[in-house]
Amino acid sequence: MxxxxxxxxxxxxxxxxxxxxxxxxxxxxxxxxxxxxxxxxxxxxxxxxxxxxxxxxxxxxxGEPLSKIIQKKEFYGIEFCTNGYTLDPRPETELIVDLVKAHYRDFSKHLAILDLGSGTGCIGLSLLTMYKNSVCSFVDIEGQALDVAITNATQLGLRARCRFILSDWFANVAETFDIIVCNPPYVSTTFALDRSAQFDPQTALFAGVEGMDAYLAILPQIGEFLNHNGKAFIEIGFDQSEKFMNIDHGLETIGIERDLNGIQRVVILGKLK
Ligand SMILES: C[S@@+](CC[C@H](N)C(=O)[O-])C[C@H]1O[C@@H](n2cnc3c(N)ncnc32)[C@H](O)[C@@H]1O
Known part of the structure; x- marks a missing residue:
């Protein structure tokens, strides 16, 4: 036909x-x-x-999203491969990339970046396409998500500047970084997901009853993995900024930035001087 x-x-x-x-x-x-x-x-x-x-x-x-069927999703103008173990990159997460660009205007600089909970690798890889002298480590607890990030890095010609670490957050991370980007799971287990999100893996979405478990695990350790003057850019859920700020992280809060819908979406933390 x-x-x-x-x-x-x-x-x-x-x-x-x-x-x-x-x-x-x-x-x-x-x-x-x-x-x-x-x-x-x-x-x-x-x-x-x-x-x-x-x-x-x-x-x-x-009701299955088209992106899940074709296993491809665009993020920051780049097409990323996905699989059943990765979250489909969301447009609101692009704010992290925008904020890193706003804070690090010298694109020729050598920066050591950590993409914590990397999924498809969309955040770190988008950054590497612009910061041509920088390197990025990608951490995920899900080996099959890391495999997709490796495929994406290879297809984008960025593999040589990437490291992939199978790890429960910082457990297997040995270096320190100038920039940490992180979009962890932050949905409450009591939250009723809309139909399209039901096709994303649970490990990528849920973080306990309050949705705060990943922050509670990550935040107390972040300072240890940041270089002097280093910054962390962390995505939060629409109602989580107050609870987030109550976690003892021992870092300076540089800002809480809103997404295009006016929702507080990314917290920027820095090493205390
Ligand atoms: C919300 S998804 C974000 C994926 C990607 N960074 C993005 O923005 O599209 C969270 C990611 O964290 C990973 N993850 C969940 N628990 C983890 C843990 N304990 N240690 C490391 N990664 C974890 C999941 O497998 C998932 O890939």
């Missing part, structure tokens, strides 16, 4: 957006979206591809 007919049929049969159907088809055929779009009237789709596409459209119709 011709690709145009497939897209029309699939989108109407599953009440889906034509664009989503086209993205799924481009993924199935291994043809870039813009090429498929241009050649939509000449590309033929096999029965096998049609069958797999039906299955993917069913998953989409059941």
């Amino acid at each position: 011709l690709a145009r007919l497939v897209v029309t049929f699939m989108s109407s049969a599953y009440s889906a957006d034509r664009k989503d159907a086209t993205i799924l088809l481009s993924h199935e055929l291994g043809i870039p979206y813009h090429r498929l779009f241009l050649d939509i009237d000449i590309i033929d789709v096999s029965d096998g591809s049609l069958k797999r596409l039906h299955n993917q459209m069913e998953r989409l119709a059941s």
